[in-house]
Amino acid sequence: MLPRKLPRQLPAGRTTVRAAIAFPVIGPPIAPAFVTVESGRVLEISTAQSTVNYADLGDVALLPALVNAHTHLEFSDLPAPIAAGRGGFASWIRAVVAERQTRWSTVGAAERDAELAKVRRQGLEESIEVGVAFVGEIATTLDPVPATAGTGGLNFLELLGLDPQRQPSLVERARQHLAQGKVDSWHPGLSPHAPYTIDPELLSRLCALATQFDAPVAMHVAESREELELLRSHSGSLVDTMRSLDAWFPGRLPRGIEPGDYLRILSNAPRALVIHGSFLGPDDWTFLAAQPQMHVVFCPRTHAGFHPGRYPLLELLQAGVRVAVGTDSRASTPNLSMLDELRSIARSHGDVSPREILELGTIRAAAALGASDRYGGIGPGRVASFAAVQLPDESWTDGDALLEELFHSTRPASLIFQLQE
Ligand SMILES: [Zn+2]
Structure with a gap:
């Protein structure tokens, strides 16, 4: 046929x-x-x-x-994911930064903004092609998401700021983003990037700001073993990467801090999306299960690309954690198809029922984005x-x-x- x-x-x-x-x-x-x-x-x-x-x-x-709880549309024109190589997650981060630098270092601000808008629109058009209407988007620009009929979602502003000198302007940028309010079908949110780029004190300030504007917060937490090593002992390949990018300020991160400490701060936001959460432990799951405003976002093909081990999906669900699914960006997954992500779960998690898998990319993803009364x-x-x-x-x-x-x-x-x- x-x-x-x-x-x-x-x-x-x-x-x-x-x-x-x-x-x-x-x-x-x-x-x-x-x-x-x-x-x-x-x-x-x-x-x-x-x-x-x-x-x-x-x-x-x-x-x-379908609802995509996590992506970065700014990478939507990449023909294939950026290779991590043998250096794993830390070298992938380095490659992503290099890709951004080569691409944007030679163009002016206006040209960059126009190009970014084009790429984000391309990502939304691809989303429509694959049945996705509502998206948790993380962007580096204050520009609104290009209006594209049939789509809407949350527009999180990405914030990176271990460098203490940059922090005041970063908080101001976050305030500006939230003050714009809803633009077209997109609600604003904040995305403090990750524990190795955002210190606990700054995260607390950003969560307070999010509370002031009743806005959601999305943060990559416990994404890799390298992140855990960096937090635990200020060592490892991710520290080397951060140092090579002039972005390592160890004085800002108390040595021995745990992803769980970040979860506790995030729990003060009106709604929090814990992106990946691949290496959280049972105590963290118990904590998350007791926080109805917190959701974990699993990105199946991205996880499989970096880590040989299985994602603790069943364990999270059994602990009562609210889980949603996202694609992550084309920098780590081959396309923006949520159905392909759900299929990846069906292949690797025979212990989760097909109905529950469908929920992860519909009603539960909508709940993570605060839209379960309209979508999902x-x-x-x-x-x-x-x-x-x-x-x-x-x-x-x-x-x-x-x-x-x-x-x-x-x-x-x-x-x-x-x-x-
Ligand atoms: Zn991401």
Whole structure:
């Protein structure tokens, strides 16, 4: 069967879409499914056929639009991930900085901003292609995310500042970003980069600022063993990398500080995303489970690219930690497909059920981004935005078997949405 071209945008006005099966996520699978939408919102989902403006998508599984809880769109034009080489994570960081320097050192500020906007838009267009509508974006610029129909999310400003001289201007920049408020469909947030670039004192100030503006905070924490070594003993390859970048200020980091100490500071923010959290321990999981405002974001293919060991996904879930999934950027993963990330989980974590895997890229990712009332599920009042995946035929009625099949196939997802009037 040749793949059919599905519509991208649904017509304005009340419209009903029929699909062979739908996974509302917030309820059991429905087959066949009739989803009525109006003014960019879902009115109803049922098995009862409607006759008004009826659009039959045919042999398609309809999922809620996928939610990408973590990416950096500024790398969206990279044709392939930046190689870590034998030096692992520390040499990857060095390569990423070198890539940025070579790219931007010869252009003026205006040209750089225009180019960055183009690359970020390219990332959003790719997201739409693969069924993603809502994104946790981390950017280095104060410029707004380029408005792209069908997409929205959180626009976190990345902050790096172990150098004490830079800190006052950094806090001012963070304040400016939050003071802009919501721009188009993007809410502002702060992203203090990581424990090896942000000291505890500065993190406390940034969390206080986030509280003042009721904004979320996203931070890479316990991403690598090299990070743990740096914190524990001020040694190792990541220290060498930071030193080579003139960015190592050991006086700012109390020796022996733990990722858990950072989690405690982050818990003061109105909402906190702990990006990766790959090397947190059981005590940290217990702490996170007791903090309803904190979420861990797992980036499956990025994790697999750096670390031979398995990500403690089952352990986090069993401990009661709120987990979401993100792609991370094209600097560490081959594309921005959330479905490919979920498929990677299905391959490596046979102990997590397909329904739970789907939640990680929909309702739980939406919860991490503070949007679970609008995104992550198909139901009345929610945004009329769906990820559609073509099926080999129409005969599927068993949702669990189909999800299993879908996660072990390579058929792509694409976004279908109705604009809000
Ligand atoms: Zn990241």
